[in-house]
Amino acid sequence: MQLHSFFNSSTSYRVRIALALKELAYETLPVNIRVGEHRAEDYVANVNPSASVPALIDDDFRLGQSLAIIDYLDQKYPEPRLIPLEPALRARVLEFAALISCDIHPLNNLRVLRYLETELEVTPQQKSSWYRHWIAQGMAGAERMLERGNTGPWCFGAQPTLADMCLVPQVANALRMDCDLSPYPRSLAVFEHASKHPAFEAAQPQRQPDYIA
Amino acid sequence: MQLHSFFNSSTSYRVRIALALKELAYETLPVNIRVGEHRAEDYVANVNPSASVPALIDDDFRLGQSLAIIDYLDQKYPEPRLIPLEPALRARVLEFAALISCDIHPLNNLRVLRYLETELEVTPQQKSSWYRHWIAQGMAGAERMLERGNTGPWCFGAQPTLADMCLVPQVANALRMDCDLSPYPRSLAVFEHASKHPAFEAAQPQRQPDYIA
Numbered sequence: 396m397q398l399h400s401f402f403n404s405s406t407s408y409r410v411r412i413a414l415a416l417k418e419l420a421y422e423t424l425p426v427n428i429r430v431g432e433h434r435a436e437d438y439v440a441n442v443n444p445s446a447s448v449p450a451l452i453d454d455d456f457r458l459g460q461s462l463a464i465i466d467y468l469d470q471k472y473p474e475p476r477l478i479p480l481e482p483a484l485r486a487r488v489l490e491f492a493a494l495i496s497c498d499i500h501p502l503n504n505l506r507v508l509r510y511l512e513t514e515l516e517v518t519p520q521q522k523s524s525w526y527r528h529w530i531a532q533g534m535a536g537a538e539r540m541l542e543r544g545n546t547g548p549w550c551f552g553a554q555p556t557l558a559d560m561c562l563v564p565q566v567a568n569a570l571r572m573d574c575d576l577s578p579y580p581r582s583l584a585v586f587e588h589a590s591k592h593p594a595f596e597a598a599q600p601q602r603q604p605d606y607i608a
Numbered sequence: 609m610q611l612h613s614f615f616n617s618s619t620s621y622r623v624r625i626a627l628a629l630k631e632l633a634y635e636t637l638p639v640n641i642r643v644g645e646h647r648a649e650d651y652v653a654n655v656n657p658s659a660s661v662p663a664l665i666d667d668d669f670r671l672g673q674s675l676a677i678i679d680y681l682d683q684k685y686p687e688p689r690l691i692p693l694e695p696a697l698r699a700r701v702l703e704f705a706a707l708i709s710c711d712i713h714p715l716n717n718l719r720v721l722r723y724l725e726t727e728l729e730v731t732p733q734q735k736s737s738w739y740r741h742w743i744a745q746g747m748a749g750a751e752r753m754l755e756r757g758n759t760g761p762w763c764f765g766a767q768p769t770l771a772d773m774c775l776v777p778q779v780a781n782a783l784r785m786d787c788d789l790s791p792y793p794r795s796l797a798v799f800e801h802a803s804k805h806p807a808f809e810a811a812q813p814q815r816q817p818d819y820i821a
C-alpha cells in the first residue's frame with residue numbers, strides 16, 4: 396500500500412493515524428503541496444482527480460479524500476473499527492467528523508490562506524483573524540458535541556474513532572497557529588491523550604519522511 | 609420525523625433529497641439562517657451543537673451535519689440505499705461526496721460570503737471571483753471523477769446515490785450565481801437528469817414551506 400501524503404497536511408495526517416491504528420504497512424509518496432505538486436498533470440490525471448492530498452494506492456485502486464479513504468480502510472481492514480457500527484455512536488462520530496472536515500478545516504487550509512494573501516491581499520492581521528474566527532466557531536461546536544457525549548478518554552468512549560482522527564490534526568494545526576484553545580478543555584484532553592498513543596505519535600508531521608523543520 | 613431546514617441551504621437540500629428518495633414523511637421546521645436563527649441559544653444547546661442547518665429529529669435522537677444524517681437514514685431505512693455497499697462503488701461515491709462537501713461548499717456558503725463582505729470588506733467583484741474560483745477548482749475535480757467512472761444517468765450508475773445528493777444542490781447554487789458550467793458536461797447531464805426526478809424535485813428550494821422568492 397502507498398500513501399501520497401504531505402507531512403503538514405491535516406487530511407493526510409488523518410489517514411496516517413488510521414493506517415497506524417490498523418497496523419497497515421505503507422510507503423509514503425511525498426507530495427509537496429507548498430510547491431504545487433498536487434496539481435501536477437500526471438498526479439491529477441492518474442492518481443487523484445481532487446488535485447489534493449492524501450491519495451491511497453491499494454493494489455490498483457487509487458482513492459482520494461481522507462474521509463473516503465478511512466471508510467474504505469474500515470471496510471477492507473475492519474480491525475480495529477474506526478467508524479463504529481452501533482447506530483447512535485456511529486451517527487455521533489460521523490457528525491463530529493463532518494464538523495471538523497466540512498466546517499473548520501476547509502476554511503483554513505493552505506490554498507485558502509494563500510488566496511487571501513495573493514488575491515485579496517489581506518494583511519497578516521486579517522489572515523490571523525480569519526483563521527481564529529473559524530477555529531473559534533468550529534471548536535465551540537466540537538466542544539458542545541463532546542459535552543453532550545464525551546466520557547473520555549477519546550472523543551466518544553474507550554476506543555479511538557474517526558472523530559479523534561479528525562480532531563487531533565485540527566487541534567495540532569490550531570496550536571501551531573498559536574490559537575488559544577483553553578475554552579475547549581474536553582477537546583484538549585482528547586488531544587493530550589492521543590499524543591501519548593503510539594499510532595497517533597507515528598502519524599505526527601515531524602515523524603514523516605518528507606518533514607521540513 | 610422532523611427536519612430543521614432552510615430552503616436555500618445546500619446541506620438541507622441534500623437531506624431533503626435523501627428523505628424524499630426513501631419516501632420518509634417529515635415535518636419541516638424552518639430555520640432562517642439569513643437572520644441567524646441557527647445560532648439561537650435553545651437550538652444550539654438542545655438541537656444542533658454545530659449551529660447550522662440541517663438537523664434531523666427522529667424520535668428523541670437529534671442529529672446535525674448532512675453527511676452524518678444521510679448515513680444515519682441509510683442505516684435505519686436502507687431502501688433505497690444511498691451509500692452503496694459494494695466497496696469500490698462505495699469508495700467512489702464517498703470520494704465524490706467529500707469533494708463537494710469539503711472542497712467546494714464550505715468556501716461558498718452564506719457565513720463565508722458574509723465574512724468576506726463585512727470583515728474583509730471585499731468588493732462585489734472580489735466576492736464573485738472568490739465564488740467562481742472555488743466552483744471552477746472543485747467542479748473540474750468532480751468532472752474528472754465522472755470522466756473516470758460515470759456511465760450515467762446518475763453520477764455512478766443506474767441509481768441515485770449520496771454523490772448525486774451532493775452534486776445537485778451544488779450545481780443549482782452555482783447556476784443561481786451565474787457560473788458558467790459548460791466545462792462540466794457530465795455534471796450538468798446528471799443535474800438535468802435529476803431535475804426530472806420526483807424526489808429531487810420535491811427537495812428543491814422553491815418547493816419548501818419556508819421559500820422566499
